[in-house]
Amino acid sequence: MDNQKTDRLGFMMEQALGSMTSTLAAAFRKAGIDLPHSQYAVLRLIYTVDEPLTQIKIAAILKKDAAAIKRTVDLLERKGLVSRQAQNGRTNYILPTEAAIAIKDRLIGIADETLQNIFGGFSAQELALFTDILERLAHSKHG
Secondary structure (H helix, E strand, C coil): CCHHHHHHHHHHHHHHHHHHHHHHHHHHHHCCCCCCHHHHHHHHHHHHCCCCEEHHHHHHHHCCCHHHHHHHHHHHHHCCCEEEEECCCCCEEEEECHHHHHHHHHHHHHHHHHHHHHHCCCCHHHHHHHHHHHHHHHCCCCC
16 A cells, blocks of 8 residues: 555545535534534434433444533533433433424534535445445454
């Protein structure tokens, strides 16, 4: 494998992710919604998983630091988009509020349209290959 290209892969992935997340945040802002990608990712997960989630479970699924997820949930709670439902002891379920449910279809529509605009120029074969590579990277365990 060409070392010049692999040396830049992490940087290129970070640039691509930054471009995607800033484009999505701009689309939300244009629609009058103050929601950075990190907050949207947590909301989208809560929307799509059929079981109540804890902060620890959200962190594990998103492969994020638990403290970062706590800060994100705190921000979403201040915005009135999630609430914490106490369970046993120190465990809380993170649930969408009525306000979050009310904007769910709009948020997902904006995100889907934005991603379609970003990836619309790729063939189905290219997208399938890209998805396969990302899944392999996400599930790889080295060192």
